[in-house]
Amino acid sequence: MHDFKTLSVSESMSLLITDECINCDVCEPECPNEAITQGDEIYEINADLCTQCVGHYDEPQCQQVCPVDCILIDPNNPETETQLKAKYEKITASK
Numbered sequence: 001m002h003d004f005k006t007l008s009v010s011e012s013m014s015l016l017i018t019d020e021c022i023n024c025d026v027c028e029p030e031c032p033n034e035a036i037t038q039g040d041e042i043y044e045i046n047a048d049l050c051t052q053c054v055g056h057y058d059e060p061q062c063q064q065v066c067p068v069d070c071i072l073i074d075p076n077n078p079e080t081e082t083q084l085k086a087k088y089e090k091i092t093a094s095k
């Protein structure tokens with residue numbers, strides 16, 4: 001595991017997993033930023049690490065593979081491409 005404690009971008013949101021998640025495990029290994037982990041009840045996305053796959057892929061990989069389409073962009077907290085790219089650069093710089 002990498003130590004991401006130095007990141008300070010938690011004011012921005014990313015994708016979120018709804019309670020329709022069936023804990024099928026397929027999204028976790030697809031995430032290039034290791035942003036997806038098993039939570040207490042369902043899988044969770046760490047907003048500090050999710051770039052909506054900007055910097056890695058054209059489409060969010062977790063959304064592509066989720067069999068129940070329970071991974072959504074939080075409509076109340078959209079991030080711009082510029083913000084996502086900045087987050088990507090911060091994450092990769094810390095690796």
Ligand code: SF4
Pocket residue numbers: 014015030031032033034035036045049050051052053054060061062063
């Ligand atoms: S959109 Fe990409 S970076 Fe964000 S959680 Fe899904 S796979 Fe990971």
Ligand code: SF4
Pocket residue numbers: 017020021022023024025026027028043065066067068069070071
């Ligand atoms: S792919 Fe979808 S249903 Fe499966 S663990 Fe991830 S969020 Fe949950």
